[in-house]
Amino acid sequence: xxxxxxxxxxxxxxxxxxxxxxxxxxxxPEAAVVAGHLAGCEPCAAELARIARTSAVARDAIRxxxxxxxxxxxxxxxxxxxxxRSARAATDVAASLTAMPAVExxxxxxxxxxxxxxxxxxxxxxxxxxSTAAPEAAIAPAVVIPLRARSRTPWWAAAGVAAVLVAGxxxxxxxxxxxxxxxxxxxxxxxxxxxxxxxxxEQPDAVHLALAPTGGDxxxxxxxxxxxxxxxxxxxxxxxxxxxxxxxxxWVEQGGQRKRIGTLYVEGHNGTWAGIVEGLASLEPGSxxxxxxxxxxxxxxxxxxxxxx
Amino acid sequence: MTERLAYDANEVGLVLAVAAGSEDALGxxxxxxxxxxxxxxxxxxxxxxIAEEVVQETFLALWNRAEAFDPSVASLGTxxxxxxxxxxxxxxxxxxxxxxxxxxxxxxxDDDPGMSAIDRLDPDLAVxxxxxxxxxxxxxxxxxxxxxxxxxxxxxxxxxxxxxILLAYQHELSQSEIAERLGWPxxxxxxxxxxxxxxxRSMLETDGMRVELGLxxxxxxx
Numbered sequence: 001x002x003x004x005x006x007x008x009x010x011x012x013x014x015x016x017x018x019x020x021x022x023x024x025x026x027x028x029p030e031a032a033v034v035a036g037h038l039a040g041c042e043p044c045a046a047e048l049a050r051i052a053r054t055s056a057v058a059r060d061a062i063r064x065x066x067x068x069x070x071x072x073x074x075x076x077x078x079x080x081x082x083x084x085r086s087a088r089a090a091t092d093v094a095a096s097l098t099a100m101p102a103v104e105x106x107x108x109x110x111x112x113x114x115x116x117x118x119x120x121x122x123x124x125x126x127x128x129x130x131s132t133a134a135p136e137a138a139i140a141p142a143v144v145i146p147l148r149a150r151s152r153t154p155w156w157a158a159a160g161v162a163a164v165l166v167a168g169x170x171x172x173x174x175x176x177x178x179x180x181x182x183x184x185x186x187x188x189x190x191x192x193x194x195x196x197x198x199x200x201x202e203q204p205d206a207v208h209l210a211l212a213p214t215g216g217d218x219x220x221x222x223x224x225x226x227x228x229x230x231x232x233x234x235x236x237x238x239x240x241x242x243x244x245x246x247x248x249x250x251w252v253e254q255g256g257q258r259k260r261i262g263t264l265y266v267e268g269h270n271g272t273w274a275g276i277v278e279g280l281a282s283l284e285p286g287s288x289x290x291x292x293x294x295x296x297x298x299x300x301x302x303x304x305x306x307x308x309x
Numbered sequence: 310m311t312e313r314l315a316y317d318a319n320e321v322g323l324v325l326a327v328a329a330g331s332e333d334a335l336g337x338x339x340x341x342x343x344x345x346x347x348x349x350x351x352x353x354x355x356x357x358x359i360a361e362e363v364v365q366e367t368f369l370a371l372w373n374r375a376e377a378f379d380p381s382v383a384s385l386g387t388x389x390x391x392x393x394x395x396x397x398x399x400x401x402x403x404x405x406x407x408x409x410x411x412x413x414x415x416x417x418x419d420d421d422p423g424m425s426a427i428d429r430l431d432p433d434l435a436v437x438x439x440x441x442x443x444x445x446x447x448x449x450x451x452x453x454x455x456x457x458x459x460x461x462x463x464x465x466x467x468x469x470x471x472x473x474i475l476l477a478y479q480h481e482l483s484q485s486e487i488a489e490r491l492g493w494p495x496x497x498x499x500x501x502x503x504x505x506x507x508x509x510r511s512m513l514e515t516d517g518m519r520v521e522l523g524l525x526x527x528x529x530x531x
Contacts, residue, residue, distance in 0.1 A: 015477045061459040062478040064348035077365045082372040085330030194322030235321040238381035267328045268376040
């Protein structure tokens with residue numbers, strides 16, 4: 001029997017349950033011929049061992065893989081018996097987004113955070129009053145583009161529009177993309193945040209930072225941003241319940257000035273925020289990011305997370 | 310490490326999206342975690358039908374209880390696998406079969422020796438008092454990488470080749486049985502089987518997989 005014939009028989013046997021064992025046992029005329037060949041052919045014997053190992057690994061892994069059709073069945077199952085979250089269905093949100101002008105959702109520039117000297121915050125652990133704040137740092141005004149606009153408007157186009165709207169405003173404008181309050185946009189907001197994070201992670205210049213609690217809280221978080229695309233995403237876990245009348249604000253701190261960039265969208269103890277923040281391309285070394293608990297509508301509060309710097 | 314940060318952040322975002330009612334996010338998380346969840350269920354039950362039911366119930370739990378997920382306690386993958394273990398045990402008990410617990414990992418919370426792994430899952434599916442890693446993270450990661458690589462290889466195969474290899478490995482059919490089921494000539498089945506195996510071999514026998522396979526660079530007959 002030629003090597004090629006033996007190899008074919010080995011391969012076909014390897015795919016069948018216990019096929020190699022039956023072949024090696026030589027208890028059929030064909031198997032006996034193969035066994036005889038293997039006894040005197042070291043390369044073919046080595047190949048048998050390799051195929052047997054590879055096939056065993058493949059068999060175990062493939063057995064454990066779910067049927068591709070299970071995905072659709074699982075989603076249908078969840079749709080049928082899962083809790084009704086239809087009030088927040090993404091499709092409905094998407095429809096509502098189409099009807100909303102992109103530029104409407106940028107919050108008023110008046111929500112710009114009060115400047116905070118980094119040194120004072122580091123020393124006291126709490127924000128200082130505006131009267132003691134350092135002068136406005138010479139950083140480029142940042143604009144946060146609501147993610148809801150991204151579904152139909154290229155971010156760079158939306159950024160251009162919004163930049164015009166807030167022209168002349170120093171500092172970072174407050175983002176309106178990720179906000180609590182049950183507006184019905186939550187699915188799109190959270191999904192957009194996740195998608196933005198994935199997009200940022202694909203950028204060659206993506207910067208990753210960990211957020212650590214400023215006190216004894218259990219909270220922790222991550223920041224990822226791209227200076228090139230100026231997209232930034234925060235994800236936070238372990239947050240204390242948001243007190244009534246309060247919210248968690250995200251901020252960037254550069255040159256001793258802290259600028260609020262948005263409001264965390266919070267579910268349970270987890271929060272996320274993502275948006276486009278102009279000025280990221282020119283961030284100086286030592287810039288920091290963080291989250292503060294602030295009174296709703298206010299611009300100062302207690303930092304709970306901080307990273308970088 | 311930095312990739313891990315981004316991955317975790319992304320997962321938190323997807324879970325939030327699920328909590329907010331996004332089926333797309335649920336689908337994205339299914340794509341990431343269903344292989345691991347199914348693997349646990351299949352290993353515990355040895356039954357593909359039950360394993361599939363466990364997968365469905367696990368993602369139903371994610372949908373219903375997304376707010377309960379706390380990434381500061383456990384990764385999402387660990388949380389889902391814990392649910393799958395719990396559901397698998399339920400199924401085995403319901404079927405009157407002996408339950409063989411798959412140990413949850415050690416770590417915080419292991420100071421209570423009277424607490425079984427399953428006991429650490431509260432009725433709301435929140436994991437508490439237990440660490441959240443597999444017994445051997447390296448081994449688990451390698452197994453996951455192998456599953457992912459094989460899944461990719463299967464996805465890139467022509468449909469005919471994927472069909473025969475799945476029937477052979479998942480349904481344990483012989484080539485003759487595959488030929489009969491599909492109505493294909495036996496020779497065709499054999500040819501497609503060999504091609505499929507060849508694709509899997511070329512993927513698995515790359516340098517990155519040699520250690521796991523114990524190949525170590527040994528040259529074969531070819």
